[in-house]
Amino acid sequence: MDKHVTRRRFLVAAPAAGLATASAKVPAPAAKSALLGGQPVRTQRFPAWPVFDQKEERALLEALRSGKWFRGYGDAERVVPRFEQAWARLTGAKFCLATSSGTGALQTSLAALGVGPGEEVILPPYTFTATLNVILNMYALPVFVDSDLETAQIDARKIEAAITDRTTAMIPVHLAGNVADLDTIVAVARKRKIAVVEDTCQSHLAEWRGRKAGTYGATGCFSFQASKNLNCGEGGAILTNDEELLEKCFAQHWNGGARSEKYSDLLHGSKFLMSEFQAAMLLAQMTRLEEQTKTRGQNAQYLTSLLREIPGIVPARMYDGCTRNAYHGLIFRYRKEQFAGLPRAKFLKALSAEGIPASSGYTPLNKKQYLKNALNSRGYRRIYSKPQMARLEERNLCPVNDQLCEEAVWIMQSVLLGGRGDMEQIGQAVQKIQAHAGELVRA
Ligand SMILES: Cc1ncc(COP(=O)(O)O)c(C=O)c1O
Numbered sequence: 001m002d003k004h005v006t007r008r009r010f011l012v013a014a015p016a017a018g019l020a021t022a023s024a025k026v027p028a029p030a031a032k033s034a035l036l037g038g039q040p041v042r043t044q045r046f047p048a049w050p051v052f053d054q055k056e057e058r059a060l061l062e063a064l065r066s067g068k069w070f071r072g073y074g075d076a077e078r079v080v081p082r083f084e085q086a087w088a089r090l091t092g093a094k095f096c097l098a099t100s101s102g103t104g105a106l107q108t109s110l111a112a113l114g115v116g117p118g119e120e121v122i123l124p125p126y127t128f129t130a131t132l133n134v135i136l137n138m139y140a141l142p143v144f145v146d147s148d149l150e151t152a153q154i155d156a157r158k159i160e161a162a163i164t165d166r167t168t169a170m171i172p173v174h175l176a177g178n179v180a181d182l183d184t185i186v187a188v189a190r191k192r193k194i195a196v197v198e199d200t201c202q203s204h205l206a207e208w209r210g211r212k213a214g215t216y217g218a219t220g221c222f223s224f225q226a227s228k229n230l231n232c233g234e235g236g237a238i239l240t241n242d243e244e245l246l247e248k249c250f251a252q253h254w255n256g257g258a259r260s261e262k263y264s265d266l267l268h269g270s271k272f273l274m275s276e277f278q279a280a281m282l283l284a285q286m287t288r289l290e291e292q293t294k295t296r297g298q299n300a301q302y303l304t305s306l307l308r309e310i311p312g313i314v315p316a317r318m319y320d321g322c323t324r325n326a327y328h329g330l331i332f333r334y335r336k337e338q339f340a341g342l343p344r345a346k347f348l349k350a351l352s353a354e355g356i357p358a359s360s361g362y363t364p365l366n367k368k369q370y371l372k373n374a375l376n377s378r379g380y381r382r383i384y385s386k387p388q389m390a391r392l393e394e395r396n397l398c399p400v401n402d403q404l405c406e407e408a409v410w411i412m413q414s415v416l417l418g419g420r421g422d423m424e425q426i427g428q429a430v431q432k433i434q435a436h437a438g439e440l441v442r443a
Pocket of ligand 1: 101102103104127128130131173199201202222223224225234235236
């Protein structure tokens with residue numbers, strides 16, 4: 001490409017000039033929007049998810065034929081302990097405990113840290129519902145800290161003001177493969193003596209200053225649910241560098257069954273064990289993770305550079321400390337003012353008609369009806385006073401997050417496993433919609 005052609009002009013020029021093979025079939029922006037009956041920018045599918053072959057089949061059969069389907073107590077022959085060692089090695093954590101889900105990992109962490117009724121736990125309002133549920137399950141008060149519009153992460157600068165003498169833990173989420181501001185989070189947590197449970201459910205192999213996300217907090221919690229970058233259908237893991245906390249987590253995730261004498265008969269707990277089949281899948285899937293993460297990273301960076309050139313499209317940025325974004329998703333803000341006022345829902349419909357899958361992401365967690373119901377339940381009303389609850393309502397307002405929830409668009413991780421041509425088509429589809437935004441509004 002001519003060096004003097006800007007990316008923005010490239011996006012417009014590529015289809016007309018019939019440049020790359022992928023873009024040769026792309027209709028010029030002047031063509032009719034696919035939602036209005038025109039030819040879509042793209043008709044081929046994006047890469048299928050999950051990715052598997054005989055490696056996974058062999059691993060599952062081996063686990064099956066071993067006749068030992070339960071993890072055992074740490075027997076090196078079993079698959080779960082082997083996975084735990086491998087995940088700890090890959091992430092640089094001292095210890096790993098596999099769990100049945102990311103929710104189980106978070107719940108186990110809070111329980112092992114002794115979080116309970118009467119206490120407050122800080123979390124972001126822009127995350128999957130499990131981050132909130134585990135706090136409610138402990139009858140603790142969820143205290144939301146607003147989002148940072150530019151990164152879609154928790155606004156770490158606002159955490160300290162949300163801390164009270166009842167705050168015992170915070171669950172910062174590293175959302176969509178990106179990393180929350182760990183410098184600020186760790187410094188505040190140290191200063192105010194608050195436990196950090198990193199929700200790393202979406203950020204496998206993401207890094208902060210060259211060290212893996214999930215290794216900065218008291219624990220780091222991963223999910224291996226079907227949509228995640230590392231996937232075994234359902235699964236999770238806890239990372240920690242604290243051996244005592246590991247043993248408490250172990251007991252907590254197994255109905256109090258301790259493997260060390262020290263915790264024998266001391267804790268009750270719940271049951272969140274990983275099975276041998278899940279671990280077998282994970283060991284096989286892990287062989288692809290680094291390569292897939294590289295591909296997502298390269299594609300996401302390229303796509304970001306293209307989208308950034310389109311007026312009204314604002315890709316989420318990373319903090320300086322984020323040295324690797326794992327891109328569980330690529331998030332951008334859609335400013336409808338630059339699209340003739342076309343509502344986001346219709347923009348997404350138009351994008352889908354052009355052959356590009358995308359979604360609107362989360363709705364505000366701090367406004368969920370089930371949260372109101374929980375806080376109004378008999379148990380909560382017995383633990384917390386009316387004035388405390390009224391104050392909480394005010395503290396939990398998150399106006400920046402409301403805007404984020406209205407504007408965000410997510411392109412999911414499997415779409416980022418394609419090639420550069422695929423990314424160009426995404427950019428072209430957005431441009432095409434912009435060119436036809438007026439007609440789309442009127443249609
Ligand atoms: C940010 C976040 N936290 C927690 C979870 C819960 O993980 P799981 O579905 O494995 O229980 C998820 C999974 O979607 C998640 O995305």
